[in-house]
Amino acid sequence: MPSFSRNSAALPWVAALAVMLLWASSFVIIRGVGVHFSPGAMALLRLVVATAALAIGALVLRPRMPRTRAGWGWTLLWGVAWFGVYTVVLNLATHHVDAGTAAMLVNLAPLIVALSSGLLLGEGLPARLFVGIAVSMAGIAVITLATTTGHLTPFGVVLSLIAALLYAGSVLLQKWRLTGGDAYAVTFVGIAGATVACVPFTGELLGELAVAPTSAVLAVAYLGLFPTALAFNFWGYALKHIPAGVLSSSSLVVPALVVLLSWLTLAEVPPPLAVLGGALCLTGAGFAIVPHVRAALRAPTPEQESVARSEPPEVERSLR
Secondary structure, three states: OOOHHHOHHHHHHHHHHHHHHHHHHHHHHHHHHOOOOOHHHHHHHHHHHHHHHHHHHHHHHOOOOOOOHHHHHHHHHHHHHHHHHHHHHHHHHOOOEOHHHHHHHHOOHHHHHHHHHHHHOOOOOOHHHHHHHHHHHHHHHHHHHHHOOOOEOHHHHHHHHHHHHHHHHHHHHHHHHHOOOOHHHHHHHHHHHHHHHOHHHHHHHHHHHOOOOHHHHHHHHHHHHHHHHHHHHHHHHHHHHOOHHHHHHHHHHHHHHHHHHHHHHHOOOOOHHHHHHHHHHHHHHHHHHHHHHHHHHHOOOHHHHHHHHHOOHHHHHHHO
16 A cells, blocks of 8 residues: 555545544534524634634735636635535524434435535446445434434424535535635635624624633634634645545544544543444445545555656566
């Protein structure tokens, strides 16, 4: 197997793993700070921190910004839909259904992405991918059964399904229109646009900041810096190199990671059913994506491809 340093094809999968770990940590933190911030105020503070961090980075990295009105328009639409509307809707949904149920419903998104990208983006409908998604979703259902509090309203279910559609639509739009641009610039412009869209929540945020503990404020700042600013740059990079349906299916490991992180950081010992559900999530996601990871690790490096193209025929024959 080629080493990591020699095989740049492995980098998108390393980025994807980092995204999943960061997103899983965000679920653990949101659960703890949700009592101090309303959905809109939390989204605005998180986005302000992310925008500020990305603006500082842009001064150093000088990313290539969109060059056309259409490029700006698609990027802003994507950013407002995912970072703004999706975040607020998901935060609001957790006030009407328990976190496990919300996660189960939102995780319909990878299935929607896999179907849509196969039909609309020409990625195909591989049976292995859908079997893996089905097994992972069964695991998420088991985790939900083990952790649900029974808090459930029809409004919360509708909000969770809307969040799933926003998630899926945002991934498809990014793959369709935005992966050809500078990933850093796309993330920066999208998050900045979502921040402006969330400005109406400023009054709520200022009022809640006045009474929120410092630990809660720092926790939301972490959400802005890492699961948002950093993770979505990694996500954009990974999406350039990995089919949308396959990459989205990797997010099905997040519920299992949430169970593990809650155990390690919050000392929340998971019930046996949750452990079983986590194992199913990992098994299903592994079944769906491991062949793609293996193919990436076995792919020749650009240097190797260049050498192979430049070798004369007689050298090639002597090597066989």
